[in-house]
Amino acid sequence: MQTTMIVPVQTTFRNLDSSAAVAARVQEEANKLDRYFDRITSCRVIVEAAHRHHRHGDPFHVRIELGVPGRELVVKHEPTLKREEQGKWHKNLEVDGPHKDVYVAIRDAFKAMRRQLQDYVHCLRHDVKTHYPNPHAKVSKLFPKEGYGFIETPDGREIYFHKNSVLNSVFEHLKVGD
Incomplete structure (x- = not known):
């Protein structure tokens, strides 16, 4: 063709x-x-x-x-x-x-x-990369002795996190609701 x-x-x-x-x-x-x-x-x-x-x-x-x-x-x-x-x-x-x-x-x-x-x-076509806002979530469950917790997103999802994934080594200072 x-x-x-x-x-x-x-x-x-x-x-x-x-x-x-x-x-x-x-x-x-x-x-x-x-x-x-x-x-x-x-x-x-x-x-x-x-x-x-x-x-x-x-x-x-x-x-x-x-x-x-x-x-x-x-x-x-x-x-x-x-x-x-x-x-x-x-x-x-x-x-x-x-x-x-x-x-x-x-x-x-x-x-x-x-x-x-x-x-x-x-x-x-406006094929421009979409920049999404920074995600926000609250600490919903925290297990300080085990070194992990869960955050809840605005849409209700719970996401696991480990103490090593918390920036500036502030895992020890986190509380439920932060």
Whole structure:
């Protein structure tokens, strides 16, 4: 089953010839975003090759602009640079291996966009961890010689506790009703 994005992807190439294969990979990766959110309004992708005179290794930069209701999510994915070669620093900057391949650069950029999109969806759905108030209970039964007791919760449950579980070593000072 292949999902198709309702909104077509607008792919732009800079400093390199347009490629149907690269555009197809961009479309394929963009289609996967529909699994996470089906109300994407626009998707613009810029695939750019760095100027050859700046760096060695023909690095690729990928920028994704994803339109969603009320917001635009942006990923600007650039390669990392290696500055050290066999323990010696040098002026030449070379691109770290993976981003010499345009397909790997596209994959990594869309991976980052998926994470952003998932965060956006969680915020929309209010999938935020609920913080419950600190529990309160009263000592209902106490057995000081045996070193244990029971507390009663507001909903009527009785819970066992041992003297070692009482903070600040105050078990000896506890009374029923505390």
